[in-house]
Amino acid sequence: MAVRRIDVREKVMAKNDELAAAVRGRLSEQGVPSLNLVSSPGSGKTTLLERTLDQLGARLTMAVITGDVQTQNDAERLAARTDRLVQAVVTGGACHMDARQISTALDEIDLEETDLLFVENVGNLVCPASWDLGEDAKVVIFSVTEGEDKPLKYPRMFERSDYCVINKVDLLPYLPFDVDQAVAYAREVNPQLRFFFTSALTGEGMDGWYEFLLDLAGAIREITA
Amino acid sequence: MHELSIALDVCRIAEEHVGAGALARVTAVGLDVGARAGIEIDNLEFCLEALLGSAPFGSGKPVINRLEGAELSVTYVEVEDDGGS
Numbered sequence: 001m002a003v004r005r006i007d008v009r010e011k012v013m014a015k016n017d018e019l020a021a022a023v024r025g026r027l028s029e030q031g032v033p034s035l036n037l038v039s040s041p042g043s044g045k046t047t048l049l050e051r052t053l054d055q056l057g058a059r060l061t062m063a064v065i066t067g068d069v070q071t072q073n074d075a076e077r078l079a080a081r082t083d084r085l086v087q088a089v090v091t092g093g094a095c096h097m098d099a100r101q102i103s104t105a106l107d108e109i110d111l112e113e114t115d116l117l118f119v120e121n122v123g124n125l126v127c128p129a130s131w132d133l134g135e136d137a138k139v140v141i142f143s144v145t146e147g148e149d150k151p152l153k154y155p156r157m158f159e160r161s162d163y164c165v166i167n168k169v170d171l172l173p174y175l176p177f178d179v180d181q182a183v184a185y186a187r188e189v190n191p192q193l194r195f196f197f198t199s200a201l202t203g204e205g206m207d208g209w210y211e212f213l214l215d216l217a218g219a220i221r222e223i224t225a
Numbered sequence: 226m227h228e229l230s231i232a233l234d235v236c237r238i239a240e241e242h243v244g245a246g247a248l249a250r251v252t253a254v255g256l257d258v259g260a261r262a263g264i265e266i267d268n269l270e271f272c273l274e275a276l277l278g279s280a281p282f283g284s285g286k287p288v289i290n291r292l293e294g295a296e297l298s299v300t301y302v303e304v305e306d307d308g309g310s
Contacts, residue, residue, distance in 0.1 A: 008299045
């Protein structure tokens with residue numbers, strides 16, 4: 001029996017990239033800057049967002065899409081801090097979020113009334129690096145209870161991120177974590193990374209993060225106004 | 226860890242090109258995969274062997290061309306002619 005070869009030459013994940021481009025277009029049309037928070041599990045993404053919603057809620061209207069393999073626990077924690085809808089995506093086993101999930105979640109969010117969108121990705125330093133969600137930038141949260149060499153072990157995530165939040169700095173007195181070494185490793189992988197040093201739990205170092213968010217929301221609004 | 230998602234997308238692309246009715250006759254799917262594509266290639270191959278070797282596919286095999294760079298694409302699909310047409 002003859003075998004026929006069909007030429008394909010199609011990028012895998014082109015579908016996701018198309019959907020991500022549509023999400024990006026939609027957000028930029030509405031002037032909504034967006035950040036995709038990525039990290040290993042337990043780095044403090046939800047706590048960072050809780051405090052951010054508490055502290056900036058009066059000045060910015062923020063929407064959040066959370067992704068978890070199971071449970072809506074994070075969405076419920078965050079919903080307690082804001083009047084705005086927190087969209088929960090349960091990936092049902094998948095190790096990352098994809099652009100289709102974001103696109104669907106955005107249908108429920110009033111973008112005209114939104115100053116800033118956060119996506120809290122599934123806790124995983126590998127897979128979410130490969131999925132463009134249509135966000136403006138990825139923020140990698142790196143907690144001091146992890147090893148300094150995380151950026152070397154998971155370079156793609158640090159390469160793909162524009163910002164790095166070194167979190168749980170309140171624990172530094174009790175840990176052998178070397179901040180300078182961690183920053184040096186991260187810069188080795190991505191020299192452009194911009195850092196924040198925070199304790200989302202105590203609030204230490206959070207002011208720089210808030211200023212950054214206010215700038216981001218303000219700057220984009222000025223352009224669209 | 227996300228190789229299964231990638232493998233499912235490869236199957237979707239194959240289906241788009243050969244049609245749902247011909248999946249059982251797919252013999253090979255060719256891919257270019259770069260070393261910096263963020264993929265564990267052996268794992269992807271394992272996932273594709275499982276998917277292409279069971280319904281709605283029949284006994285297809287992945288043929289992976291390993292490259293440098295970040296390439297990740299399906300290059301061809303081979304199908305057995307059904308003889309009748």
